[in-house]
Amino acid sequence: MKAILAAVLGLALALPAAAGVTIDAFKTDSGLTVWHVEETSIPFVALELRFKGGASLDAEGKRGAVNLMTALIEEGAGSLDARAFAKARDGLAASFSYSVSDDTLSVSARFLSENRAEALALLRESLTAPRFDQDAVDRVRAQVVSGIRSDEKDPNAMARQAFDLRVYGAHPYGSDKSGTLDSVTALTREDILAAFRSTVARDRLYISVVGDISRQELGPVLDTLLADLPETGAPLPPVAAPAFDGQTVVIPFETPQSVAMFGQPGIPFDHPDYFAAYLLNVVLGGGGFESRLMQEVREKRGLTYGVYSYLVGKDGADVWLGSVQSANNRIHEAMEVIKAEWARMQTEGVTEKELKDAKLYLTGAYPLRFDGNGPIADILVGMQIEDMGTDYIATRNDRVNAVTLEQINRVARDYLKPEQLSFTVVGQPKGL
CATH class of the missing domain: 3.30.830.10 (Metalloenzyme, LuxS/M16 peptidase-like)
Incomplete structure (x- = not known):
């Protein structure tokens, strides 16, 4: 099945460029705004979800919680642990990725038209019922800690972090989204759950879909996929005041x-x-x-x-x-x-x-x-x-x-x- 997805992706990359992009912007029955481009030449759909706020929504003293939480979303959901979730996703020839930046949490999904219902059902589990099992938390936390330790010896990372702290100060932009050794080590499963509730919500959601799905099909699909997300998340952070002293x-x-x-x-x-x-x-x-x-x-x-x-x-x-x-x-x-x-x-x-x-x-x-x-x-x-x-x-x-x-x-x-x-x-x- 992975070979099938790779072949379809290859076809997708061969499509004509910007000339054929016609955007249909509409609202679903539940009020979600979506930008849609229908492309039926290949049986493949790309879905992008963006939640505004990202790592800047870390609670006071919990720096790195949103980053760790994002890395854990695909580590099991609903009745499936991390291994079973990955097996189910790969068995559908689907691709899910979850990433976070200072300002957004991103969810990207790629799947074949023939597996659309099953792929979206699995994606929905990850967005509404992530498990955050303790063994997964410990394993992924160790990976984050390893990255932090590596950055402590990397002059590029050191320069970026020191520059950000100098420019942005106490604003979330002034510290690395991964957190520090102390802050990440102290994070609990409850902190991760709180970070999820703060970040993944309908009031900060942006959606785009490109591929083999019509507008009539797409609205109900998205309403079902995102129906159980909380309406509101944590307040967005204040505007920063970057300082440049010329020194x-x-x-x-x-x-x-x-x-x-x-x-x-x-x-x-x-x-x-x-x-x-x-x-x-x-x-x-x-x-x-x-x-x-x-x-x-x-x-x-x-x-x-x-x-x-x-x-x-x-x-x-x-x-x-x-x-x-x-x-x-x-x-x-x-x-x-x-x-x-x-x-x-x-x-x-x-x-x-x-x-x-x-x-x-x-x-x-x-x-x-x-x-x-x-x-x-x-x-x-x-x-x-x-x-x-x-x-x-x-x-x-x-x-x-x-x-x-x-x-x-x-x-x-x-x-x-x-x-x-x-x-x-x-x-x-x-x-x-």
């Missing part, structure tokens, strides 16, 4: 290469200048080998294998981040070049050619994201959370192309903040 903080760690995280305030997706800022970032550090940072730091000076910048939009904060690694005796020079390019971009802006190339980069790559039912379902549910509207796929490239040179250079002047660009460095840097 450099060094965390000593014995390693041949230093790792630096850097950042400044960002821009929300719904802002009129967002697409100009996005294109600006492509030119600055998000356009691969052609970006200015890559050219100046890697190609011209050989200071690193890679340097990147990226806009990050969270539910409670919008930031503009970047990262670089370099030898301990060269990280200082790499950072100085980054600062100089950040300031030069602010004052001089971009050229007409750079803007044209950035537009081609973004618009040319966009259709490649729609390479099957699963990726399309994932994109649709993300569009809902960001309140993009069902026309976004059709208009996105037009919005990119509408950005003018005058606009992007005004955005560079207004939004790039060299004086606030803050660095956190882990390693043994020389000259800092």
Whole structure:
């Protein structure tokens, strides 16, 4: 049966790209909003559920509870223990995955049309009656603890965690969603159950379905699947207040290469200048080998294998981040070049050619994201959370192309903040 699913997935990945995506947004009889794309050419369905809140809903003193709970959802449900649940899922050639980020808990399901009823019944058990058996809790907790211990020796993880704490402080964004050794070790089964009740609820649910199922069939299917979820979960966390002081903080760690995280305030997706800022970032550090940072730091000076910048939009904060690694005796020079390019971009802006190339980069790559039912379902549910509207796929490239040179250079002047660009460095840097 796994071979059957693999073959169907292969067909799904071969489907035409974004041109064929027609979104039907509707409400089920019970009031659930769903975005649906019917695709009957293969007998396969992709379902995406997103619960807003994610790891940020950890209760006070229980950091890591939502993360541990998410990893345990598929470790048995109803009358099936972990082994029996996995056997039943695999016997149906179905695929379920459960993951958590700072802002969302995600449930992804892939199944064949012929096994739809049985696959959804099994998925429903995991969403309404997860077992959280103590032996499973202990086993998965040990895996999480192992990951935390590994991160304590990983300069990349150390830099990210230290940077987040510095920027977000006591907000949930300021600590790792996995928790600490102390917090995870202290979690009880009751804490995990509380985390489940706080997170998996109808009042924060977003749904997309792509594949071989009609609108008429889908509404009742979803109402049955999600009927027993609680109506409300825990209150969503407050908005964060990211702080960027323009300083450099060094965390000593014995390693041949230093790792630096850097950042400044960002821009929300719904802002009129967002697409100009996005294109600006492509030119600055998000356009691969052609970006200015890559050219100046890697190609011209050989200071690193890679340097990147990226806009990050969270539910409670919008930031503009970047990262670089370099030898301990060269990280200082790499950072100085980054600062100089950040300031030069602010004052001089971009050229007409750079803007044209950035537009081609973004618009040319966009259709490649729609390479099957699963990726399309994932994109649709993300569009809902960001309140993009069902026309976004059709208009996105037009919005990119509408950005003018005058606009992007005004955005560079207004939004790039060299004086606030803050660095956190882990390693043994020389000259800092």
